[in-house]
Amino acid sequence: MLISAHEHVTWPASGRxxxxxxxxxxxxxxxxxxxxxxxxxxxxxxxRPSTPDTFRAANDRTAAAIARFPGRVWGYAYVNxxxxxxxxxxxxxxxxxxxxVGVKLYNEYKAxxxxxxxxxxxxxxxxxxxxxxxxxxxxxxxxxxxISDAADLAWLANTCPExxxxxxxxxxxxxxxxTIKQAAEAPTLYADLSGSVVDEGMVxxxxxxxxxxxxxxxxxxxxxxxVGKLRGAQITPEDRGKIESETFLRLLGRSAPC
Amino acid sequence: MLIDTNAYLGHWATRQLxxxxxxxxxxLMDRAGIDLACVxxxxxxxYKDCHRGxxxxxxxxxxxxxxxxxxxxxxxxxxxxxRDLAWCRDVLGARGLRLYxxxxxxxLTDPRCTELVAAAAEANLLVSIPVRQVDHRQRxxxxxxxxxxxxxxxxLVAAHPDARFIVLEGAGYLGSDLVRRAGELPANYWLExxxxxxVYTDEIGGLLRTLGAERLVFGSGIPFKYPEPATLRLExxxxxxxxxxxxxxxxxxxxxxx
Numbered sequence: 001m002l003i004s005a006h007e008h009v010t011w012p013a014s015g016r017x018x019x020x021x022x023x024x025x026x027x028x029x030x031x032x033x034x035x036x037x038x039x040x041x042x043x044x045x046x047x048r049p050s051t052p053d054t055f056r057a058a059n060d061r062t063a064a065a066i067a068r069f070p071g072r073v074w075g076y077a078y079v080n081x082x083x084x085x086x087x088x089x090x091x092x093x094x095x096x097x098x099x100x101v102g103v104k105l106y107n108e109y110k111a112x113x114x115x116x117x118x119x120x121x122x123x124x125x126x127x128x129x130x131x132x133x134x135x136x137x138x139x140x141x142x143x144x145x146x147i148s149d150a151a152d153l154a155w156l157a158n159t160c161p162e163x164x165x166x167x168x169x170x171x172x173x174x175x176x177x178x179t180i181k182q183a184a185e186a187p188t189l190y191a192d193l194s195g196s197v198v199d200e201g202m203v204x205x206x207x208x209x210x211x212x213x214x215x216x217x218x219x220x221x222x223x224x225x226x227v228g229k230l231r232g233a234q235i236t237p238e239d240r241g242k243i244e245s246e247t248f249l250r251l252l253g254r255s256a257p258c
Numbered sequence: 259m260l261i262d263t264n265a266y267l268g269h270w271a272t273r274q275l276x277x278x279x280x281x282x283x284x285x286l287m288d289r290a291g292i293d294l295a296c297v298x299x300x301x302x303x304x305y306k307d308c309h310r311g312x313x314x315x316x317x318x319x320x321x322x323x324x325x326x327x328x329x330x331x332x333x334x335x336x337x338x339x340x341r342d343l344a345w346c347r348d349v350l351g352a353r354g355l356r357l358y359x360x361x362x363x364x365x366l367t368d369p370r371c372t373e374l375v376a377a378a379a380e381a382n383l384l385v386s387i388p389v390r391q392v393d394h395r396q397r398x399x400x401x402x403x404x405x406x407x408x409x410x411x412x413x414l415v416a417a418h419p420d421a422r423f424i425v426l427e428g429a430g431y432l433g434s435d436l437v438r439r440a441g442e443l444p445a446n447y448w449l450e451x452x453x454x455x456x457v458y459t460d461e462i463g464g465l466l467r468t469l470g471a472e473r474l475v476f477g478s479g480i481p482f483k484y485p486e487p488a489t490l491r492l493e494x495x496x497x498x499x500x501x502x503x504x505x506x507x508x509x510x511x512x513x514x515x516x
Contacts, residue, residue: 027457027458027460028458030457030458031457031458034457034494035457035490035494135395137395137396138394138395138396138397138398138399139394139395139397173393173395173396174395174396175396176396177273196393196453197393197396198479198483198484198487199273199482199483199484200275200276200277200286200480200481200482200483200484201274201276221458221459222455223455223457223458224455224456224457224487224490224491224494225455225487227487227490228484228486228487228488228489228490228491229484229486229487231484231486231487231490232290232484232485232486232487233484
């Protein structure tokens with residue numbers, strides 16, 4: 001069974017959670033149907049940097065998607081950790097809802113920034129996983145000056161080992177060999193395999209350095225890339241089963257969806 | 259019959275390729291159900307004298323010409339390319355060229371490139387242009403080769419109606435001149451589809467509706483990339499079996515006279 005640990009519900013052009021246009025999300029579900037993906041853990045990203053008003057609206061959209069596509073969509077609560085008090089309250093509001101499974105952080109702050117600490121400590125205390133956008137590109141990304149990379153996330157994981165921290169998209173563009181080796185420096189750090197990059201050997205190297213007990217299947221919108229690279233990986237059936245869903249389910253403390 | 263228009267042999271300077279030998283590539287092809295592959299030297303791209311890579315390719319494909327179809331890497335900005343072209347046609351038995359304007363520091367509308375393309379057409383050689391060999395976000399810090407603009411390729415195909423072109427490793431075709439201005443351009447170019455998705459964003463569906471299956475060819479990017487994402491696209495794309503046959507082998511087979 002394939003369960004994707006990293007997808008997105010579309011932020012409506014109107015910015016309204018009750019926008020009737022679900023075409024992009026219906027296309028995502030149709031893609032999952034064609035590729036055999038049972039369930040997708042999704043966040044909805046408001047334009048960055050988000051504010052409490054916009055991240056609440058985005059999470060309302062995610063909650064609406066969970067209701068619209070029961071069993072197919074699980075949710076991450078997306079927050080801007082710079083609004084510490086509002087972000088913590090929003091996490092608690094969202095995680096009281098059915099099928100909300102964790103927290104999504106994007107690029108408003110690096111993982112090493114003290115500003116993220118209240119959210120991080122709250123998630124660690126509640127046992128909530130954080131899926132954290134990252135990338136290690138050769139050239140700086142002018143539109144993402146505060147993007148984290150695997151070194152930042154490894155540092156955070158090592159300073160807060162009780163945190164369930166997921167490094168996003170090993171194949172999301174950037175030096176994936178560096179990312180894997182750097183992630184291996186933190187024994188509690190998980191990683192998802194999503195992204196458009198399908199370089200041969202990526203999955204095998206991730207298994208070699210991190211182990212399938214720390215790796216999660218995902219696409220992040222690159223659907224055939226995500227499924228195809230895992231299909232092509234030369235790994236044991238046991239490791240494949242872990243990556244397909246078992247590791248993620250264990251991390252979430254959930255059973256497989258019916 | 260499945261023919262891969264986008265395959266390589268030999269070492270790549272900045273990343274290990276695990277299936278870069280003839281036996282390795284053939285094993286990868288067998289695994290993915292690829293019958294024939296158009297191959298060029300990966301090493302040639304970063305050799306100053308890229309023709310040495312063509313010579314290495316000649317050795318590599320010897321004994322495997324029933325499955326490996328040689329393509330030559332030529333650099334019109336380097337000394338001796340006319341002599342090299344004649345050797346590749348007569349000795350290597352190349353059926354096409356691969357051009358790397360970004361790696362070799364020339365423009366596609368440079369008069370030297372114009373002369374090379376005219377010579378290729380005269381020699382009945384296909385001209386293939388990889389838009390990228392590596393995702394620029396993960397480039398080696400000493401190698402800075404940006405993606406070849408699709409608008410430059412559109413200008414090239416317009417200037418050479420007698421030549422035949424294959425665009426490799428491209429994406430975002432639908433918004434480019436290659437599709438938007440297709441009615442004004444000669445029908446002398448084909449698009450390889452290892453990067454566009456076949457579900458969700460479904461760029462391949464858009465290409466089928468605009469250019470049509472007659473102008474699309476299969477490619478995988480092996481051994482740089484896993485072949486399975488490409489074969490998965492074939493599997494799940496919304497196309498008739500007749501259209502898929504054109505993409506699998508019909509179009510490139512006709513171009514190569516197979």
